[in-house]
Each structure stands twice: as structure tokens, then as C-alpha cells.
Amino acid sequence: MKTYQHLFFDLDHTIWDFEANAKDALKESYLHHELALRGIEPFESFYEKYTYHNKKLWDRYTKGLIIQRELKWKRMFLTLLDFKIGDEPLARSLSQDFLDRLPIRTKVFPYTFEILDYLKKKKYNLHLITNGFNRIQEQKLVNAGLQDYFEIMITSEQSGCLKPNAGIFEYAMDVTGATPKNSIMIGDNLIADIQGAANFGMDSVFTNHIEDDTKHLATYEIRHLKELEDIF
Known part of the structure; x- marks a missing residue:
């Protein structure tokens, strides 16, 4: 050998x-921003759509088609659009909150x-x-x-x-x-x-x-x- x-x-x-930790962090952000009150429910649906957009944007990022900053907030923005919410400030706030919570997860x-x-x-x-x-x-x-x-x-x-x-x-x-x-x-x-x-x-x-x-x-x-x- x-x-x-x-x-x-x-x-x-x-x-x-990553999957387990990201899901936990995203749920905390979802609850913190009270997204259910804006018609974004259930959480599982929000998570599924986020995962889809995150995967597509990461693929574009690894191919050099978008920059890091764009990846971070656009995955949230595209997810919100799936729920008919075109709110860029909310997307950016969600992104920052998620990125603050993610690295403290320990699984x-x-x-x-x-x-x-x-x-x-x-x-x-x-x-x-x-x-x-x-x-x-x-x-x-x-x-x-x-x-x-x-x-x-x-x-x-x-x-x-x-x-x-x-x-x-x-x-x-x-x-x-x-x-x-x-x-x-x-x-x-x-x-x-x-x-x-x-x-x-x-x-x-x-x-x-x-x-x-x-x-x-x-x-x-x-x-x-x-x-x-x-x-x-």
C-alpha cells in the first residue's frame, strides 16, 4: 500500500x-425574521427552495461566473422570489443573519x-x-x-x-x-x-x-x- x-x-x-448545520442555522434565521407571518411557510418548503438556489449559485460560483458577495445574498433573494417576495433588504439581512449563525453550529x-x-x-x-x-x-x-x-x-x-x-x-x-x-x-x-x-x-x-x-x-x-x- x-x-x-x-x-x-x-x-x-x-x-x-454542512446539511444538518445549515438547516439548523437557516431555521433559526427563518424564525428570527418571522417569515411565516409573511406567508413563507412551512419552513421545510423554504428550506427546499433555498437548497435548490444555493446549489445552482454555488455551481456558478465554482465556475467563476459570479463573485462571493453575489452568491451570499442572491440565494436568499431568489428563495424569497419563489414566495412572491422581491425584498432585497430582507434577503441581505437574512443572508447576514444566516452566515452569523452557521459557523457556530457544531455537528x-x-x-x-x-x-x-x-x-x-x-x-x-x-x-x-x-x-x-x-x-x-x-x-x-x-x-x-x-x-x-x-x-x-x-x-x-x-x-x-x-x-x-x-x-x-x-x-x-x-x-x-x-x-x-x-x-x-x-x-x-x-x-x-x-x-x-x-x-x-x-x-x-x-x-x-x-x-x-x-x-x-x-x-x-x-x-x-x-x-x-x-x-x-
Whole structure:
């Protein structure tokens, strides 16, 4: 089995449970802004529409078609439009409130701390490569108690590139002293993490939490973080 020295984790959807945390934070914002009184109900409908627009805008953002600032508030604005409410100030207020609440959520996937302890004891160098925003990702790490496990966090803001662009992986190699041959990418996104790593000449682990039956280029596939013990 190949020997690795540097393990690069994605954060959201891989170890930090983005869906669960985002839903909790969005519900708090929904209640705080009393959206039900404006005819936006039930919450599940609001959440479903937000998820749809968020996914589409993130896809545009990763392709460089929109900027970060536009992504943040437009996903709320488009969601409100689905309920016949064209209120830009409300959308911007919702966006800021949601982004304030999101990083203080602390749900991680099962076995997260156990596997990170295991990997640290085995003397691996643990890092993060994330397309998330600097301040928010740092807050997530601190609030979830994850900050001490990782030596360096590389973000798209910091590197000026988004996964799967090779630039973010090149930047990661420069700041960590790693090489593609002694590194591996661990993530849930088949394009950003798996295809990105493959294009860069890095091995990868597909963290298939949703048990999607799909073909991929990953070197390994796991359906639970505990399975990393079989690889490292």
C-alpha cells in the first residue's frame, strides 16, 4: 500500500455536517425574521427552495461566473422570489443573519474525532483544502473543536482559486511542503475534490456519506469515516 505523509481533508460535507448545520442555522434565521407571518411557510418548503438556489449559485460560483458577495445574498433573494417576495433588504439581512449563525453550529459526521485522533497518533500531517470563506471556515473549526487537528487550512479565498482548479492544489503544496506523490485528498465532491485531485496527480478518498451509487476516479471510497482506518 502506498505511503502518504500529507492528508488533505475537505471540510464541509466531509467532516463538518454542512446539511444538518445549515438547516439548523437557516431555521433559526427563518424564525428570527418571522417569515411565516409573511406567508413563507412551512419552513421545510423554504428550506427546499433555498437548497435548490444555493446549489445552482454555488455551481456558478465554482465556475467563476459570479463573485462571493453575489452568491451570499442572491440565494436568499431568489428563495424569497419563489414566495412572491422581491425584498432585497430582507434577503441581505437574512443572508447576514444566516452566515452569523452557521459557523457556530457544531455537528460533525460520526467518528470524526476518533479518526482524527487516530491519524494524528500515526503522525500524519493533516490539512484542509476548502472552497469555503476564510472567516466562516475558521469559526466552524473553532466552534466544533477541530482547530487543533489541522496544521494548515487552505481556502479558495486565500489561494485565489477554487477546487477543482489546479491552482489551489499547487498553493497547498507550496504552503505545506507536500508533493502530489506523498499526499492524498479526502472529500465528498466528485468534481472539486476527486476530479481536482486526479487532474493534479494526487490520490483521493471519496467520502460517500450519502451512499451514492456512482462511478468515480477516486483511489479509494468509504461510506463512513471509520473506514479510513483501513487505508491509513
